[in-house]
Amino acid sequence: TAVLPKCYEQPRTESEWENSFTLKMFLFQFVNLNSSTFYIAFFLGRFTGRPGAYLRLINRWKLEECHPSGCLIDLCLQMGIIMVLKQTWNNFMELGYPLIQNWWTRRRLRREHGQKAKDGFPQWERDYNLQPMNVYGLFDEYLEMILQFGFTTIFVAAFPLAPLLALLNNIIEIRLDAYKFVTQWRRPLPSQAKDIGIWYGILEGIGILSVITNAFVIAVTSDFIPRLVYAYKYGPCAGQGRAGQRCMMGYVNASLSVFRVADFEKKSEPTTNGSEMFGDAVKFCRYRDYREPPVSADPYSYTLQFWHVLAARLAFIIVFEHLVFAIKTLIAYLIPDLPKDLRDRMRREKYLIQEMMYEAELERLQKEKNERKRRKERNGHHKEWP
Known part of the structure; x- marks a missing residue:
């Protein structure tokens, strides 16, 4: 007897199969396209160690580090390349592929039909020789827009120009699609379709992820929190409850740690x-971190400022997420899904339908009552006839 393979997924309806296929394809494309940006934003340069104690891959290669100005610049450049070059390439392929296919079809028809092709085919035959609509054509359009929405919102704090580039791309793509x-x-x-299906849930998920991601980008990737901590705690204005340009004097020096060159591995x-270059041998150098100097009792350990910055970052993430979600919930409550006039019209139509059904049933x-009455009268007339 043949052993049937075990199926882990058996959708009952076609809509369930489409939802499952849509979710898996979206997750594959999302991870494939966003893995580089997540790596730059949250992993690049985070686990490299420090001078004198670098973490190495297979005890040989040192891990990659961010630009000296910070990882936010690398993330901004990556987002700019994705939003400009990728969208341009997608538009070129969407229009270029059917153009090439139709050109090849016309060339083949000219060789097969000769003079008839030169005289011109009727309009219906020319329309038939065009490219057939892809079965997943609408799915591809949805997927492209959802991925673009993710690029626009997830890292908008690092690349604020993304919504403008997305708008320009959509204006161009509308004409190209037409x-x-x-x-x-x-x-x-x-x-006919009732709604956009599972795409609505995917949009909701991207919206939640974008809030969390932007909170981490602002708190972890950028220097926003370290600057605030220095301005209110360690700068010239510490303890005064105010911040300004003068309060940031000495920030660069405070954000750099001292390393003794003799301690290099x-x-x-x-x-x-x-x-x-300098005339005398260099004995000390500086690097971005909050560590004790080599002459301290516990050299190269984290300073108190590091823990203050870490606590401020975690507090900012929690406050930012709750504040944004509260505003989102308030806006969703204040703006109904259906306008009031449309909701009243739907209620009126529902009432009229119920009234028509009631009158029809009545x-x-x-009619049944009258029919029974007439049948009873006929039966009584037949009994009196003899």
């Missing part, structure tokens, strides 16, 4: 001691 539907594709068959020893019962 040209493609009219001249390059066969007319698609219309199909053998794999990281510099090739020169700097005497060619008329049916009246």
Whole structure:
């Protein structure tokens, strides 16, 4: 006897299968396209160690670090490349592929039909020779827009220009899609849909993820929280309850730690001691971190300022998320899903339908009553006849 393979997923209806397929395809594309941005925002340069104690891959290669100005610049450049080049390439492929396919079809028809092709085919035959509508054509359009929405919202704190680029891309794509539907594709068959299906839940999930991600970008990736901590706790205005340009004096020096060059590990020893450039041998250097100097009792351990910054970051994430979600809930409550006039019209239509059904049922019962009455009268007349 044949052993049937075990199926872990058996959707009962076609809509369930479409929802499952949509969710899996979205998750695959989302992870594939956003993994680089998440890596730059939250992992790049976070686990490299410190000078003199670098973490190495297979005890050989030092891990990649951020730009000296911070990882936010790298994230901004990555988002700019994605929003400009990727969207341009997508528009080119959406229009270029059917153009090339139709050109190849016309070339093949000219070779097969000869003079008839030169004289011109009738309009219906030219329309038939266009590219057929892809079965997942609408799915691809939805997927492209949802992914664009994710790029626009998830890292908008690092690249505020993303919504403008998305708007310009959509304006261009509307015209390209119109040209493609009219001249390059066969007319698609219309199909009725109640709503956008599982895409609505995916949009809700992206909205929640974007709030959390932007909170972490502002708190962890940018220097917003370290600057606030320095301005109110360690700067010239510490304890005064105010912050300004003068209060940030000395911030760069406070954000850099001191390292003794003699403590370099053998794999990281510099090739020169700097005497060619500075005249004297360089004994100390600076790096971005909050660590004790090498002459302290516990060298290269985290300072108190590091723990203050960490606590401020965690507090900001919690406050920011709750505040944004509270505002979102308030706006959703104040703005109903259906306008008041439309809701009243739907209620009136429902009332009229119920009234029509009641009158129809009442008329049916009246007819049955009259029919029974006439039948009873006929039966009584037949009994009196003899």
